Amino acid sequence: MSSEMKTVSTISDNIVWHHATVTRERREAQNGHRGVIIWFTGFSGSGKSTLAHATEELLHQQGCRTFVLDGDNVRHGLCGDLGFSVKDRQENIRRVGEVAKLYLEAGVIVLTAFISPFREDRELVRNMVKKGDFIEIYCNASIEVCEMRDVKGLYKKARSGQIGEFTGISAPYEAPEHPELMVDTGLSELDGCVQLVVDEMIRHGIVSSVKCGQYIRNP
Numbered sequence: 001m002s003s004e005m006k007t008v009s010t011i012s013d014n015i016v017w018h019h020a021t022v023t024r025e026r027r028e029a030q031n032g033h034r035g036v037i038i039w040f041t042g043f044s045g046s047g048k049s050t051l052a053h054a055t056e057e058l059l060h061q062q063g064c065r066t067f068v069l070d071g072d073n074v075r076h077g078l079c080g081d082l083g084f085s086v087k088d089r090q091e092n093i094r095r096v097g098e099v100a101k102l103y104l105e106a107g108v109i110v111l112t113a114f115i116s117p118f119r120e121d122r123e124l125v126r127n128m129v130k131k132g133d134f135i136e137i138y139c140n141a142s143i144e145v146c147e148m149r150d151v152k153g154l155y156k157k158a159r160s161g162q163i164g165e166f167t168g169i170s171a172p173y174e175a176p177e178h179p180e181l182m183v184d185t186g187l188s189e190l191d192g193c194v195q196l197v198v199d200e201m202i203r204h205g206i207v208s209s210v211k212c213g214q215y216i217r218n219p
Contacts, residue, residue, distance in 0.1 A: 024104070036132075038052070038109065040139055043173060052070070059198075067108055068110075069112040136179040138182045
């Protein structure tokens with residue numbers, strides 16, 4: 001394990017990195033595609049989870065090895081002990097980054113759907129892996145559109161003060177300055193957004209070709 005990929009500053013002298021005989025390259029060869037971290041970021045209600053799962057559905061139906069790490073799901077287990085303070089949000093993203101890196105080493109296309117409001121935290125995950133292994137996708141939907149959707153009723157609660165430190169209302173969101181892809185999830189149709197994500201993956205050599213618009217939703 002190269003020093004630039006270490007993310008923990010203090011490591012015990014009693015543990016060593018064990019090099020597996022089944023390498024990432026061999027797993028990718030078996031899978032028929034590269035592993036990668038597709039990192040969706042944006043406001044609550046911007047369509048991150050919807051887009052991540054729709055993209056996964058298309059890839060899965062065409063034989064790709066995939067997994068979605070969803071913000072709410074992770075907080076039911078791995079990050080169930082964390083709140084929503086700045087410190088806890090940072091730790092949440094750090095843990096998710098480490099898990100995503102494990103999936104990457106397994107040759108899996110891992111898609112993550114997290115608000116991840118701070119640029120520094122997203123860059124931390126980017127720097128955990130090699131160049132080209134992290135594709136940041138900004139789900140660009142205005143706070144007005146997200147609040148109109150408000151599927152979970154969270155904005156209403158935040159406006160009334162029932163939820164503190166809510167991104168976009170009482171806590172900041174730092175939009176990506178140079179994402180690999182910006183998708184207008186506030187106005188564009190889902191199929192078109194999936195097409196853009198897949199095109200970006202093809203451009204990065206993750207997959208060679210994917211037939212968009214020919215998948216079955218919710219089989």
